[in-house]
Amino acid sequence: MRKPYTAIPAAEDDPLVRKDGKIWLPILSVKLIRTHLYTPSILAVVDSGSPCCIFRFDLAEILGLDIASGEVGSMAGIIAGAGAKIYYHNVKLQVESDWVVAIKAGFMRELPVVGLLGRKGFFENFKVLFDHSVHPPEVEITRIAPVI
């Protein structure tokens, strides 16, 4: 599946931003599923820099999860400092309308986006190509056949 990046707002006077006041990001529409409960479609950023799939804690409530009952870890970001708590739960991840994979998702309170699709859970299940030779750039994902 090949999908153009999605544009989100950005300050027009930022040196990284073209004068059109937008930034293009590799975003996929995903759902989280747990037993019979599922989130609506959420816009998650494909992020090879993230060690796992991480979502905002509010989504855990929709899945009927007691976020604090999950396995607890710490997660640090690019800004140096103490890591924040992350709570892991086993859920299913529906990617666009095509695939469903079982993952261990992390839930955090401090996440500045609704979701990140990271190396464990996403990149281990999909081969990913970021194509910046076109405008807007495109992201192409191919399901990696599961090893049985």
Place this chain on the structure above:
Amino acid sequence: MKAVDLSELLRNVPPESWVALSPEQSRIIAAGKTAKEVIEKAMKDDIEEPVVIWVPKEWIPAVY
């Protein structure tokens, strides 16, 4: 697949809020402090498949 441009739609949404978009991501159905409230508002408006996004404190380039 056509590119989706949410830049103007989301630019003036209050920071640190949840937004429910229409399924084709062309209009805002609801904005609020929790995911639950925007989802409930979308359901009240008979929007069966809203698309949900979180609006950050500032729209600045970020490393996640």
